[in-house]
Amino acid sequence: MKTIEVVAAIIKHDDKILTTRRSYGEFENMWEFPGGKVEAGETQEKALIREIKEELELDIDITNYLTTVDYDYPNFHLTMHCFICTICGGKMHLNAHNDAKWSTLEELDELNWVPADVLVIEKLKSDNNQ
Numbered sequence: 673m674k675t676i677e678v679v680a681a682i683i684k685h686d687d688k689i690l691t692t693r694r695s696y697g698e699f700e701n702m703w704e705f706p707g708g709k710v711e712a713g714e715t716q717e718k719a720l721i722r723e724i725k726e727e728l729e730l731d732i733d734i735t736n737y738l739t740t741v742d743y744d745y746p747n748f749h750l751t752m753h754c755f756i757c758t759i760c761g762g763k764m765h766l767n768a769h770n771d772a773k774w775s776t777l778e779e780l781d782e783l784n785w786v787p788a789d790v791l792v793i794e795k796l797k798s799d800n801n802q
């Protein structure tokens with residue numbers, strides 16, 4: 673099975689986290705963390721900065737590494753590296769999503785997530801309880 677390597681941004685502001693809703697493809701209208709595929713020759717950090725600029729027109733600072741999740745979808749294996757980030761510039765514009773919202777950790781449970789992201793949310797919650 674092919675593996676897709678993806679980077680995702682957990683963008684924080686105060687006690688809120690930015691979530692975005694996919695506007696196309698097999699996970700249309702499900703919530704995710706913004707990001708995308710790492711291109712050949714790119715570092716994970718460079719890929720994430722590029723993806724967030726493309727998708728949201730935002731500049732980000734990567735604060736720290738959160739986790740890497742591995743998930744088997746029926747037609748591919750996902751390896752997704754997740755980083756905690758903050759916004760350092762730009763004005764949000766949705767180029768690849770049909771909605772975005774700021775949610776507290778508790779409010780994340782109310783959203784219909786892309787399947788692999790449930791693992792990311794578990795990690796965010798366990799870190800928060802330490």
Ligand SMILES: Nc1nc2c([nH]c(=O)n2[C@H]2C[C@H](O)[C@@H](COP(=O)(O)OP(=O)(O)OP(=O)(O)O)O2)c(=O)[nH]1
Pocket residue numbers: 676678679680699704705706707708709710723750752786787788789
């Ligand atoms: N961006 C993102 N992708 C995720 C998440 N969770 C998850 O399972 N995925 C999957 C969905 C997609 O199959 C894959 C990422 O693809 P993508 O479509 O965002 O990548 P990309 O921006 O490089 O897009 P494309 O030009 O190939 O469409 O990872 C997540 O939180 N964020």
